[in-house]
Amino acid sequence: MGQVADGSNSAAVPASDPEAGESSSEPQSRGLFGRIFGALGGNSDDTDTIYHDGAANSAATPVGPPGLGNLRKMRVGDVAIPKAEIVAVPITTTRDELVEVFREQGYSRLPVFKETLDSPMGLVHLKDLALGWGFGAGSGRFSLRKLLRPLLYVPPSMPIGVLLQKMQVQRIHMALVIDEYGGVDGLVTLEDLIEQVIGEIEDEHDEAEDGLWKLEKPGQWIVQARAPLDEFEPEIGMQLADPEEHGDVDTLGGLVVTQIGRVPARGEVIVAESGVEFEVVDADPRRVKRLRVRLPGVAPAE
Template identity: 65%
Template structure:
């Protein structure tokens, strides 16, 4: 791996060619954010967040690019979904299907020895459409990923990702071990808020019924509206006064932000499975009423 002047490093691997059209099309968007980030250094901001000319900043979350560090927003190591370089094609497909990610780190032996990342698009193009595809080999599909210290400002890492067209970075501790993971989506969300992914678009609303007694629900779904939809009270009177969303209800039941895959069971027997979450917030839930089955 090579180290850049700003302290980040990139793992050696195949060029990130698969993202070329995507990156070219989004360059203007990233450029506007980064230009605003660089220009923000020239503005005098008062303690209440107003700029020196008396007007509010154009981007409410823009200051996060300078204020927050990579370690503040990284997914912790125990929650990183990664695969060994020796994984079979069938098992790799199963991991992609289970977690719904488009890219994952690849390691040799342990996650502290990362080799690069594998992109779902590369797997599909090379092995998904041709029955006579060559013998499976994960190494030949590896793309580079970045390495960053936890103290790096997220704006610096965002600029590095945009320049190198590498959209995933591993956070490295002082001993050279992996401490966390950050994607470009994590960085952008610090400025503009949550970004709905393709799964959110398919839902077409706050929730969708998967089968009788079971729903896939966005964490920001209004609690009272969902209760009316399923015809059942999920929160008691005291809880209902404290929280307004489904994610807030699960947080109150558990007393912390749960990890992805964790199941929270209420006294009523209703189960809340955390389908998607990061260290700061819950994103999607699977709600299962008593008797719905698995």
């Protein structure tokens, strides 16, 4: 889910501890995720290992269902959101501008950079902004630099189990993925890693899913990507998949991915041979979540 709302990231930090990012010393107890990693036969000292990009990382690891096995077989590069989708702010951002970004994006943490994203300086937490400058607090000149917290910097070839343990030990819940030239290549959060083990996490800020599809206007629907094809096709009165495709895919999201041979990006529009348009409303680098389905001859909304 990428940069996520606060609350879902707190499970790895004891309630009595300070906010994540304050300490880099290892606690006496390895913690929940240290025990998970140890159960797989891992070494707690693996967090000090340096991973280099190479031939072993040239092919992407296939994304399978959630499970403990993903901690070893999946790499950071498999789950990170790409650089183009990172929401970050420059160090020169004013208080009002920062509030507006948090309001529009709905994230609890944002990377902060100097001049370009390839020169990151740390992250800013919504809680720090609220406690320091909200509720009538704060006076004088606002300085984003004073709100900065540390970030982790990791290579894309690092196993996600190692990064999960590193986040738990250092209490830093966001990492930037760095390429071989030192530039930023992506971003990964604690929630992204946990979702590979237990499945998708939704909190009170996520939109509720009332049914698998909703009619927006005649000839146009908002559809959950997991909607079964054999149930949605009668709804629209059209066959979206040919008989051969019906044997390979069961859901609408699976049909779109199969037809174009990759996971589409958010905002992308795919036009099928039948003239039906599939607009990707919500997606991450690993899966499609919601689609807008528009029948032939139906004009897009203004």
